[in-house]
Amino acid sequence: MLLHDFTLSGNCYKVRLFLALLDQPVELREVDLRGGEQKRPEFLALNPRGQVPVLVDQDQPIYDSQAILTYLAKRYAAASWLPQDNLTQARVAAWLSFAANEAARGPGQARLHRLFRMPGNLEGAQQRAVQVLELLDAHLTHHAWLAESAAPTIADLAVYPYVALAGDGGVDLAPYAHITAWFARIRALPGYIGMPGL
Ligand SMILES: N[C@@H](CCC(=O)N[C@@H](CS)C(=O)NCC(=O)O)C(=O)O
Structure with a gap:
């Protein structure tokens, strides 16, 4: 799994936290929010809302921290x-x-x-x-x-x-x-x- 991340974002942190609790390895990729990377076409192709976090699992981008938590719970976590x-x-x-x-x-x-x-x-x-x-x-x-x-x-x-x-x-x-x-x-x-x- 790859997480398009921003260290100081609480929305990204909640995803990192859940992955850690699940002991799921993840590669972190810091997005340059201050430089506006999240509004460039390559990033908008992952998330048209132009925001982090975006999790990529099995080549599928999933955006919105609440949606990502839901996905991870259903796919990787105890009920x-x-x-x-x-x-x-x-x-x-x-x-x-x-x-x-x-x-x-x-x-x-x-x-x-x-x-x-x-x-x-x-x-x-x-x-x-x-x-x-x-x-x-x-x-x-x-x-x-x-x-x-x-x-x-x-x-x-x-x-x-x-x-x-x-x-x-x-x-x-x-x-x-x-x-x-x-x-x-x-x-x-x-x-x-x-x-x-x-
Ligand atoms: N509802 C979204 C909100 C995401 C969000 O606000 N992300 C912020 C960082 S915490 C962001 O990417 N800001 C940059 C921007 O909007 O340009 C979620 O929960 O993931």
């Missing part, structure tokens, strides 16, 4: 990572959507503004990040894992990076004890790897 029962699958889908929306627009965008100096409304993103953290902390009061299953699922891996990197966006994680305990459970998984900032 517990994406359980077959209808209710848990719906819960996983809801959290994958949360990763791509609320988590990306809250802590993800706050990090882009503050760490990468991307112009925009840092305060607005920080406010959305606090809402994300409050909602997550309340959910994790009652559940060990996001999809309410006995074991972690791809939902946990999808949401984890930008929440754990909230500090990069100037958002304090200290008040959220249940989120902190969830981080510890994820970090204790065999094969866990971190990324810069974690």
Whole structure:
């Protein structure tokens, strides 16, 4: 497998993390995002959205981190990572959507503004990040894992990076004890790897 990657991207990291937990070897290819490589024709042929991550497996490019996690779970992982029962699958889908929306627009965008100096409304993103953290902390009061299953699922891996990197966006994680305990459970998984900032 080959991953078109960017080391500082939380979306790429969630794919690297899942591959590490699955003990699946992968070749990493750093994409020059600052140089605009992701908008050139050769890259757009892999992902017309012009974004990383893109995983290539068996000559097929797969893009979008949530889609890649789903693919890897179905192809290479124990069933517990994406359980077959209808209710848990719906819960996983809801959290994958949360990763791509609320988590990306809250802590993800706050990090882009503050760490990468991307112009925009840092305060607005920080406010959305606090809402994300409050909602997550309340959910994790009652559940060990996001999809309410006995074991972690791809939902946990999808949401984890930008929440754990909230500090990069100037958002304090200290008040959220249940989120902190969830981080510890994820970090204790065999094969866990971190990324810069974690
Ligand atoms: N929904 C996509 C978002 C991917 C995304 O935002 N990628 C960023 C890096 S984290 C990117 O490639 N940015 C460069 C650009 O948009 O030009 C996913 O989850 O993979």
